[in-house]
Amino acid sequence: MNSDCENCTLSYRCVPSAISSKELFRFTNIVSTNELYQPHDKLFEQSTKADHLYVVKSGSFKTSIQGSTNNPHVNGFFLPGELIGMESMAGNNYLSSSTAIESSLACKINYRQLGALRKDFPLLSDLSVKLYSQALALSQSILSCVSKQSAAQRLACFILILMERTKQLNRRVSEVYLNMSRQDIASHLGLAVETVSRSFSKLIKHGYIKKNNRHIYITDSKQLQFFSTH
Amino acid sequence: MNSDCENCTLSYRCVPSAISSKELFRFTNIVSTNELYQPHDKLFEQSTKADHLYVVKSGSFKTSIQGSTNNPHVNGFFLPGELIGMESMAGNNYLSSSTAIESSLACKINYRQLGALRKDFPLLSDLSVKLYSQALALSQSILSCVSKQSAAQRLACFILILMERTKQLNRRVSEVYLNMSRQDIASHLGLAVETVSRSFSKLIKHGYIKKNNRHIYITDSKQLQFFSTH
DNA sequence: CGCGCTCTTGATCTTCGTCAACGTGAGTGG
DNA sequence: CCACTCACGTTGACGAAGATCAAGAGCGCG
Secondary structure, three states, rough: OOOHHHOOOOOOHHHHHOOOOOOOOOOOOEEEEEEEEEOEEEEEEEOOOOOEEEEEEEEOOOEEEEEOOOOOOOEEEEEEOOEHHHHHHHOEOOEEEEEEEEOOEEEEEEEEHHHHHHHHOOOHHHHHHHHHHHHHHHHHHHHHOOOOOHHHHHHHHHHHHHHHHHHHHHOOOOOOOOOOOHHHHHHHHHOHHHHHHHHHHHHHHHEEEEEEEEEEEEEEEEEEEEOOOO | OOOOOOOOOHHHHHHHHHOOOOHHHHHOOOOEEEEEOOOOEEEEEEOEOOOOOOEEEEEOEEEEEOOOOOOEEEEEEOOOOOOOOOOOOOOOOOOEEEEEEEEEEEEEHHHHHHHHHHHHHHHHHHHHHHHHHHHHHHHHHHHHHHHHOOOHHHHHHHHHHEEEEEEHHOHHHHHEOOOOOOHHHHHHOOHHHHHHHHHHHHHHOOOOEEEEEOOOEEOOOOHHHHHHHH
């Protein structure tokens, strides 16, 4: 695949936004764009050497942490334009494994080479800080989502966060497609699969959402918002 | 207070570690060091203009998010050497309020001025990325802590994370002092205060920890670790 | 059509939130 | 010095919410 970053629809929130088109070749030289991953394909494995950052081009990914005894915990979902592997940059090894949820494209950037590029482009340094700051903000909003007491509140909050993130992709605001399985949602929110199902039913019965399989239609986002914050 | 960053015991994990001592004045010119905060004093208020980053010098702080209706949710604790306000750097306003838990000292750095400094010191750019990466890793380990199903597991995990963080301050490994109230812990973990108390009792009965008020002694960290991961 | 997988619904038991009472320690004032 | 208050923490009793086990429904796919 060639590195056509200049015409990428996501370049405005990626590295190219911090580099003049004249010098863009310096980035396209170090990035592997549009690598294809099928469902269950892995970007990287937990505890292996961390050396690459990934940008989701299309589709979606999840990251999960595997303890020694227990079943893995899904600690993040990643939509187009989002970065995977940011939290592993400080250490030597990846802190989680990353898996494609559906047929997806991702771009691959070497940490070290990106670091070198940052020295020559001050704007890239600013962008890094901005993207990290946003990632931290997202992580904390998910934290406050998961720490809500009622299961239905957690799910409502989860849907709203997903809605905010898809909104940035120029998608329809009142509609969310859940690429991930109920099992993944359950693991992410610290619930049993059955409880997730029941919580969906509860949100539907309240008239906040409608759903068709993994398609969620938000019929009353005001009320859903209110409900999620108790 | 004067800005004696050169002799600060935490400088190795702060901005000065990325700047030669000859040029350190450029940083000490823009930082307000060792500002004193009493319990309940606020570093900043949610939704006000975000313009400063804070470094905890001594004592401890918490951040909390206030919704429109519900009681505030404690979404972070901060120990000496840790940064407060990182997640608000990308937006205009602070996403949470920050409060001193005990009598504490903090250093205050302006975002914009720090950004300017980053352009002149490439090492500072690297440090920023490293610190953000670590903050993100911490945030995710807390997320997987809070998403555990059992209350006692959450508490065990919380204690272990706190232990790891105090370990970096050359404190005794087997001992943790909880500067925060039970109410704050409960809010942070998404539990009721009474459940936190009962979970402490459970961990004690199992023989994993002992405690005296807010002093926690880890008597069997191996077992505590195992218990927390189920 | 039948098989496997995901999702949903129902029944039961466990856990946690809530309400209440009690214990403890610090600060206050008689 | 003691009685008092107040904030914080613990413990008990009870009802509500969720985990678990079990069964059934919906859907894609060979």
